[in-house]
Amino acid sequence: MEFTAQIIADFLKGEIIGNPDECVNTICRIEEGSKGGLAFLSNPKYEKYLYTTQASIVLVNKDLELSEAVSCTLIRVADAYQSFASLLNLYQSQLPQKKGVAANSTVETSAKVGEGCYIGAYAYIGENAVIGNNVKIYPQVYVGDSVVVGDNTTLYPGVKIYQDCKVGKNCILHASSVVGSDGFGFAPGEAGYQKIPQIGNVIIEDDVEIGSNVSIDRAAIGSTILHKGTKVDNLVQIAHNVEIGEHTVVVAQSGIAGSTKVGKQVTIAAQAGLVGHITIADKTIIGAQAGVSNSVRTEGSVLLGSPAYDMKETKKSMIIYRKLPELYSKINLLEKELEALKKQIGE
Amino acid sequence: MEFTAQIIADFLKGEIIGNPDECVNTICRIEEGSKGGLAFLSNPKYEKYLYTTQASIVLVNKDLELSEAVSCTLIRVADAYQSFASLLNLYQSQLPQKKGVAANSTVETSAKVGEGCYIGAYAYIGENAVIGNNVKIYPQVYVGDSVVVGDNTTLYPGVKIYQDCKVGKNCILHASSVVGSDGFGFAPGEAGYQKIPQIGNVIIEDDVEIGSNVSIDRAAIGSTILHKGTKVDNLVQIAHNVEIGEHTVVVAQSGIAGSTKVGKQVTIAAQAGLVGHITIADKTIIGAQAGVSNSVRTEGSVLLGSPAYDMKETKKSMIIYRKLPELYSKINLLEKELEALKKQIGE
């Protein structure tokens, strides 16, 4: 398939700077572009490549100010990253889709499967499970008893969903992720730890994406809940009875301990940790490797460090931290000098 | 099923404050309680809910002092959390259990499987494996050659156990966890790293619970050992030749490097890391995100920070850390003032 700058600009409602008849037949990165390629520029770190790229067409933000001449055709749009995403989605929706129920999969007779579904080899759908329409269940997926999976959701190979959990519509769960394993609840006793049975479930609402090798524990009682539109990266830990608000982002290898409530549109960067039983206000941003040990009450707070507090303040301390050996010497010198001065005056 | 306060109190050897005929038919959280619900109160953070809960019966600790009137019936017990766990265990033991060997599972002919076992679809039991009685092996589990699994153990969907490893009785391994992958052993050479074959195994003793997506590596030589009663949370890394003492708790996303020996009744909080070849004394408590780089010799030590040391001392430093910019200014001011003073006196 080949597209002209004019067709793309019309689709994206963008403005062409250059040749409207310029053609592309593939997608490329701006730093590796070649003739016939369509690229985009959003991150300012990559602007330098705009002046040297061999890509034929580049999507750029409307307000980008060029600092040099460009040889490619530009299409100016409100948000280059989002426009590029739209094109990719269009492209991907036209690829052939997996269909049909493999003969070597298992659907228990009490389970219900909707129309247009794909169920791959060695997938298992348990008793009384309810699978919506156009759901894609890849090989070796486990869907436990009484699990509900909404329309258009994709479960990639090896996903495991324990009994009674619910997954909404238009969700994507990546390979080997686990939904509904037991929360880590034990009562210490004289003969060791006694297990607290975890009789709740996990509810994942619509439009949620979960990365690979993620663990989401079922609630002890009630539900662990991921609200609509939340995006969770790989290797994240979500403990029992956690609740995550709408459109929140949890980046790779972060962990949220039991019963913590995370607000809407929060960002939790990579390798951060949140203790249990706290509340995080909407639009909070938690920096990478932060350790959050207290509730965050103010909407839009920005935190860093372990223990985490205001990012700007933390960064100031981080700078002085590197000067600690110097400060130490200064203090020792000050003490000596002061002592000398005291003697001098005392005499 | 419905139970009266009297029946529950008799079972738990507790004391009723309120109506012995109060009935419950479900379990609930104290903050979300409704009529007919049984809840418990253990964490003091949740005491406020005791005075507003709609739950019909609440288990509380014997020594709890009420600060307001309550409308529900209380049952006072020695340990509310543990009593609640007992009730839940009773409840869960009466649910229908998975049974039988699925036609589409594979048990190699040289393997032995005990009585009353469940073996789910697409599970694989290798040559010479020995499976005890009443073992539950969920779909898509892999049990390698010569693996031994003790009575009453549950392997949830997708668990993978490499050859020659041993799992004790009454253990629970959650979905997608891996037991016996190769330890990370390489000898650096001129042509790159040379693999050190890992010819040991993993031994998991009785009453151990392992969360989901956990990695436990086999020993290079000998055994990686998890002793009786140890509880390991999700996404934990346990390297080759590690040994973990009885009734130790390892919380989510922690990692223990090669050949480290962890004592009994130790607590390793979330996202902590222990370097290799060290020894951790019994009853040590290691705080979240701590980095332990030296052996801990004193029983009952409490550590925090990276590098980790005494928690109280670390917390003092953490407080001053936030004041570093202020300290920096003070030192600069002191230097100037001292200089001025020296001049003044010198004159």
Added chain:
Amino acid sequence: MEFTAQIIADFLKGEIIGNPDECVNTICRIEEGSKGGLAFLSNPKYEKYLYTTQASIVLVNKDLELSEAVSCTLIRVADAYQSFASLLNLYQSQLPQKKGVAANSTVETSAKVGEGCYIGAYAYIGENAVIGNNVKIYPQVYVGDSVVVGDNTTLYPGVKIYQDCKVGKNCILHASSVVGSDGFGFAPGEAGYQKIPQIGNVIIEDDVEIGSNVSIDRAAIGSTILHKGTKVDNLVQIAHNVEIGEHTVVVAQSGIAGSTKVGKQVTIAAQAGLVGHITIADKTIIGAQAGVSNSVRTEGSVLLGSPAYDMKETKKSMIIYRKLPELYSKINLLEKELEALKKQIGE
């Protein structure tokens, strides 16, 4: 099988100190050695065991200076660890190997499988996949459409490789690891996050080993690349468009964010994190739990801390950090004394 010190020394080109006819029939650790056992000593921490071990033969480094008498036979070699590895590799290569294609595995008709392969139960090989010779594919592995796997590679149980990814020759991928899940790419918009389709792939070159429960995301466009000889430990996160140079080591639970380029022969210790869009020079060493937020330009840099900088400098600051409460008191005292002195002089 039994071997004499003479046979082993000849194979390793080592020098015997002791009895050339000493026999061994098993491999053991130096601290747990018993008669008939062959051990090695490389880490100086373990030297003390050399003088008490019951092992019959111990491999030691040529330059080791004995501080006491030993009762075992020694074989002196250039590198005891590497020599031991050679012996283990020899030993392992003589164990019986898995062979044959299980009847209950699935190979799509358009896929090609080479000679001498093992394909275990419930493994799935997708359309147009190309599997080389002597490849071992354990039970419940998923190899997606158009995936290429090179000769002599081993995929342990439950490995999942998404469509279009490439794995080289002589690679080892451990259980439940995921290659080719979608990169975490979303464009924030008014109606929540819009998914950026990830249309690239993952390329794993020859001689790479990947631990268990590892996540390696496919590129948004282009390829995520692990170059020849790289070794990745368990539970590591490798984001989209990351590139890792030859013979680099990434230890357990580390994470590398999107588009970061890691050089050759780099060491990334456990639980470290690298932000996205940076470059790490060859032979850099990044300490455990470090947080690397900027590019590293100088070959052979050694970093520690979060944010990470020069390890020696960081360690100095770490030492003073523990003295912060003391420094704080000193500064307060200095202020008071200076104030007193100023008054005294002023009078």
